Amino acid sequence: MRPSHCVFRSQSVPAAPCSFSRPLCWEVLSIKQQRFRFKLLAFVLFGLFALLAVYGVYSINTYGNRWFAYARNPRVRAQKQNVTAGSIYDRNGILLASTVDGKRVYQPDEASRRAVVHIIGDSEGQVSNGVEGFQTAYLYGFKSSLLERLGYLFSDTPRRGDDVHLSLDSVLCTEITGYFAANPLTRGKNGAAVVLNYKTGEVIASVSLSAFDPMNMGSVPAGSEVYWNRVTQSLYPPGSTFKVITTAAALENIPNITTMNITCNGGLDVDGQAIRDYGNATHTSLTLKQAFTKSCNNIYALLALDMGDATLRKTAESFGFNANFLFRDFVVENSVYPTGTRSRFEVAMSGFGQSSIGATPMHLCLVAAAIANDGVMMEPTLLTKTTTPTGAIRDTFGPKVYRTALSPQTAGTLQQYMRAVVTGGTGTRASVDGLIICGKTGSAESSRKGRDVTHGLFIGYIDSDELPYAVCVVVEDIVDGEGGGSTAAPIAGEIFKYIRDHKESFTH
């Protein structure tokens, strides 16, 4: 006879009655039920470990490059002793940075060095996330294969990192600093300009002022403002350039908005606080298109109040506000559209990009680019390829869609509105013969060191399949009475002119 396989040698206490020491009595679990619970708990623990593995792989995959390229990573500093850094080239093959006799050397001409210093970075790591810092994995040979490393082990030549090729046009960058200096209204001002291809996302120019000379840094203290890359690190109030987003929200949420007439009586009282147009201008009854072209603040305040904070925020977020930008080639400060409950006055101000809304010039350029590209926002890229010390291609990089910001229909309407701004509105000074320019001006108020200042802004693009370029120009602290139309727009116009005159280098 085969005995039952369960021989309980010392099966413990039988179901005990409730007593003082057993105030809570529950059914006695059979050994089978207990086994089932053990199994369940084991699977809970397995789940936790699966979570660890998935999270670990995910976070390294998403943030690994950023963590590695962090300026204070001691591993990079150690590698700098043993490896000769690779060179950096622009889109026309101009050498922007190289290592000569163990020293990092930039372009021979000082003005050219200063024009690209923020996007390229400096050898001392004062600029955060320039190419010199953010691409250390390539420049210092962390991407070399095991075979290559072994090769260096058995040869006398010092180890060398990879060369990095950029989509940047360094001459255009130098020219842009010249455009700032040429106009008395912008001469000596701090500011930023960025130009990118809205079909591919390739950045062809990025300038931040004021700048410094990377080969003569002794005089500038660490942490100084000149080390900021204003294009990617500074959040500006977008001012009236934000009206493209308010307009997009209105087009998508208010029925028949394009045919409606809206009355602007020159001033608006919201909960006891007054909203005035720039320079106290007064308009009469306007359509949305006219309000956009003339940049009427009151109407945009009314639109924001009409739609409500949540609707406007939703549209702003579809353009990338409050998103965590994780671009491959750029570290861009996240743009802010305030969350939480806000007063009616603040919501009204949001209609024209004031009240704690903040965006970087890079992001504002992406906003213009998304409209130009029929609603599709491309990820901004800088690297075109990297090459090994022997000249072989290590990696090539293609365009990537970042997000769909708006519908093609809304984008089409906005394109017409932005065209009207340049043909007969506030942005006429950005127009260029032979090109269809579209844009939006902005004059944003902000306070710096306790002083109210006004920044001039312009975002725009060339409506062309051949030259699909979008720009954003910001001029800080402009003279009273001036606006984006008289300060930033002319610089954008000069940039468009340069692109028109150097077509051959921008069409390939």
Added chain:
Amino acid sequence: MRTKDLGKPLSRAVTVFFCSAFLLLFLRDFKWQGLALAVAVPMLNVLTTNLLPKLFPSDKLLLSLTNFLCALGILVLYDTNPSYAYAQAVYYFIGLVAMVICIYIIRLIRSFRFLVWPMMLAALALLVLPLLIGKETFGAKNWFYVGSVSVQPSEVVKLVLVIALARFMADRRMFPWLFFSAGCLGILMLQKDLGTALLYFFTTILLFYASSGNLALTGIGLAAGAGAAVAGYHMFAHVKRRVAIWQNPWSDYDNAGYQIIHSLMAIASGGLFGVGLGLGSPKTIPVYHTDFIFSVICEQFGLIFGCCVLLMYVALIWRGAAIAMATRTSFHGLLAMGITILLGLQTFVIIGGVLKLIPLTGVTMPFVSYGGTSLVSSLCLIGLLQGVASLNEDNLKEDLRLATME
């Protein structure tokens, strides 16, 4: 092939891997200690996996897994700071002896019904000691010195905790374990040892669920724990700081965020395949030998190997749960499961902290982190588990004998 038979091939792999790894490090500086470790560590593995099964039936896979993790710790410590590795190797040996003693204890003392009371009293007394004569390190006051040896009582008390929980839960007596657990938690809170408190709490709650199946009371317990956590967050500045660092370590690089940022940089530097044993800059990670030893492993061996280490712990949990399910008494089942839960949660808490999945709390990575008390107590837990496994095997043999007798 029965899954338990995986033990032998794994044991051989462990021997070959660590012998060659220590030899590799020996080639770096030609110190005799490297050679000694290259012989001694694999030797301890061979001895335990071959001798122990001769003394009593044991789970070879569990043994090999334990040996792998201990040896990995010694290897990484030898690379980063040899003097830690020598100490750790000695503790490894002491721990193995303690493990064998624990196996015998489980085989000899079947019920603990009377012994558990003095054990609980001694545990509480031991736990209070650091508050009286302890030294504060990294904001927690959970150490004291006996001569020149530092002792962390919370590691020792773990053994008593699982035995007490299993004993009283098997007897369905609520008050003794409730008061003991609450007492331990209270003392740990006073020591600001949040990680260990968390560990004790969840072990108690999960084991209660396993013993009773009472979801309502388990839920109430979890809710009380969550309430205490929220209250703790608002009451204690150091808890708030921990959570803030976890949310954004980059905002305060030089002070609060320093540790976790260096951990993340190290893991990112390793990539998928690692920079290689003996290479990289693991010593730039703060407290690389205890809390952040997993970052060192990830930097040198890569994320894939890191996931394999996680898999080793998963296998360990699986063996522990299998042993628990094969027991014939409630007490031994709950004891085995309690040990499994404790080790599993401890690993999750520290690796989750190192990866920034959860706020960092300074508990050790079982078997791997540097620390004598931790290593010996973890090996003792494995000893208790092996003891239960040997009883299971004895029972099975008894069944077979009875069956063939007929």
